[in-house]
Amino acid sequence: MPWRRGGRSATSPGAAPAESAGGRHGARARDSLAALRDDPTIPAAIRAQLAADFAEVERLLGKLERGDIHIAVFGRVSVGKSALLNALAGRPLFEVGVLHGTTQVHSLADWQEAGAGKVVLIDTPGIDELDGDARERLAYEVAGRADLVIFVVEGDPVRAEREALQRLAAEQRPMLLVLNKADRYSADEQARLLGQLRGYVQGRIVPENVLAVAAQPPARARVRIDPRGEEVRTRVAAEPQIAALQARLLDILDREGRTLAALNAGLFAGRLTDQVSARILSLRREQAAKVIRGYCIAKGVAVALNPVPVADLVAAAGLDVALVVHLGRVYGLPLSRREAARLIATVAAQVAALMAGIWGIHVAASALKVVSAGLSTVVTGGAQGALAWYATLITGRVVEHYLRQGKSWGAQGPKQVVRDIVAQLDRQSVLREARSEILSRLRR
Numbered sequence: 083m084p085w086r087r088g089g090r091s092a093t094s095p096g097a098a099p100a101e102s103a104g105g106r107h108g109a110r111a112r113d114s115l116a117a118l119r120d121d122p123t124i125p126a127a128i129r130a131q132l133a134a135d136f137a138e139v140e141r142l143l144g145k146l147e148r149g150d151i152h153i154a155v156f157g158r159v160s161v162g163k164s165a166l167l168n169a170l171a172g173r174p175l176f177e178v179g180v181l182h183g184t185t186q187v188h189s190l191a192d193w194q195e196a197g198a199g200k201v202v203l204i205d206t207p208g209i210d211e212l213d214g215d216a217r218e219r220l221a222y223e224v225a226g227r228a229d230l231v232i233f234v235v236e237g238d239p240v241r242a243e244r245e246a247l248q249r250l251a252a253e254q255r256p257m258l259l260v261l262n263k264a265d266r267y268s269a270d271e272q273a274r275l276l277g278q279l280r281g282y283v284q285g286r287i288v289p290e291n292v293l294a295v296a297a298q299p300p301a302r303a304r305v306r307i308d309p310r311g312e313e314v315r316t317r318v319a320a321e322p323q324i325a326a327l328q329a330r331l332l333d334i335l336d337r338e339g340r341t342l343a344a345l346n347a348g349l350f351a352g353r354l355t356d357q358v359s360a361r362i363l364s365l366r367r368e369q370a371a372k373v374i375r376g377y378c379i380a381k382g383v384a385v386a387l388n389p390v391p392v393a394d395l396v397a398a399a400g401l402d403v404a405l406v407v408h409l410g411r412v413y414g415l416p417l418s419r420r421e422a423a424r425l426i427a428t429v430a431a432q433v434a435a436l437m438a439g440i441w442g443i444h445v446a447a448s449a450l451k452v453v454s455a456g457l458s459t460v461v462t463g464g465a466q467g468a469l470a471w472y473a474t475l476i477t478g479r480v481v482e483h484y485l486r487q488g489k490s491w492g493a494q495g496p497k498q499v500v501r502d503i504v505a506q507l508d509r510q511s512v513l514r515e516a517r518s519e520i521l522s523r524l525r526r
């Protein structure tokens with residue numbers, strides 16, 4: 083007879099779910115998922131790149147809405163994962179004894195209680211059927227979906243099992259560790275094995291969640307004497323011994339079911355948020371690099387055509403409100419022209435201090451050095467243009483840094499930011515690239 087959830091009115095969702103921990107967590111998880119789904123600042127390109135994850139967002143929202151709980155079994159091939167799910171379901175939903183199992187999902191409608199969702203059982207292939215990489219992917223995939231993982235072993239865990247246990251526990255996935263085929267062990271052996279398993283997962287799985295079961299004990303032979311006095315042998319299917327696991331699962335589902343589902347959805351939303359922000363950042367970096375380069379070229383060519391005294395170069399290169407406003411848009415932090423002008427004044431002061439003050443002459447000399455023979459106006463202009471390019475690049479990168487920190491210079495202040503960025507840039511190669519780019523444009 084399949085076991086059922088429910089029967090405890092205190093946990094029925096009608097009983098002020100918003101007040102319960104599960105309800106609160108659920109609401110928070112729903113909010114973060116909905117925020118991801120509806121965020122208008124996530125570019126379409128990123129939504130397309132992460133299409134599968136955004137589909138998962140929809141799925142999880144529906145699942146939270148219904149209150150479904152997903153339980154997955156996990157473990158080596160032939161430990162009895164499918165048999166255990168069948169025993170829990172009370173009917174043969176999953177094929178037992180197949181060597182190359184696949185991931186299979188069955189919903190248990192008859193676990194349904196009024197208002198609460200389904201319990202969904204997920205069977206997985208054995209982890210040692212696959213090569214190492216695939217095993218890892220699978221571990222991640224299963225763990226990423228299930229609200230609760232039942233890790234099944236049939237004895238001392240082998241290396242592959244220990245690795246998978248560690249990995250799943252590291253993902254903070256709620257987990258039960260089940261020793262199956264208990265019928266093969268004496269009471270003493272069982273106690274010893276359970277002790278070992280509990281020690282092994284100490285700090286990761288609480289002792290109550292490490293249990294012994296017999297999902298499909300072998301049929302027993304029964305000998306009967308018939309009326310003629312002859313022995314008749316029959317095989318009697320043995321009942322699964324899973325009462326302890328059922329009780330534990332019911333308890334977990336009743337008390338924490340909604341919290342588990344919310345935790346799972348929350349973990350997913352957190353991971354996806356991180357991924358989305360990483361991608362947005364790299365997309366913005368790419369766009370910003372293009373914008374800055376565009377301004378470097380424009381500025382470099384303009385200065386090359388109208389060479390200015392070196393002293394004016396910084397001002398000419400630095401006072402570029404348009405660049406700053408443009409970068410603000412790339413980073414989704416719009417800047418007014420006035421704000422941009424103030425920002426530029428700050429940056430220009432620092433860049434000027436570095437360029438004109440300490441090594442202004444040195445930079446100018448190195449920019450000019452290569453072209454010392456037969457200086458034509460165009461070539462001199464090219465060298466000056468290269469300096470303007472260099473200053474624009476520094477300005478752009480510094481402003482980008484400021485924007486990335488959410489319009490802040492951070493603890494070190496603008497001076498240090500400018501110094502760091504100047505130190506990151508390979509001056510000679512920037513000047514070389516600038517010169518050749520400018521000259522090629524001038525020749526055109």
Ligand SMILES: Nc1nc2c(ncn2[C@@H]2O[C@H](COP(=O)(O)OP(=O)(O)O)[C@@H](O)[C@H]2O)c(=O)[nH]1
Pocket residue numbers: 158159160161162163164165166177178179180183208262263264265266295296297298299300
């Ligand atoms: N002795 C014993 N055998 C079991 C038990 N549970 C499952 N088996 C057997 O173990 C084998 C593998 O079971 P299966 O559920 O297909 O394992 P899976 O690969 O982990 O899904 C089958 O032959 C089952 O009959 C159990 O509790 N005791």
Ligand SMILES: [Mg+2]
Pocket residue numbers: 163164165177178179180183205206207
């Ligand atoms: Mg199986």
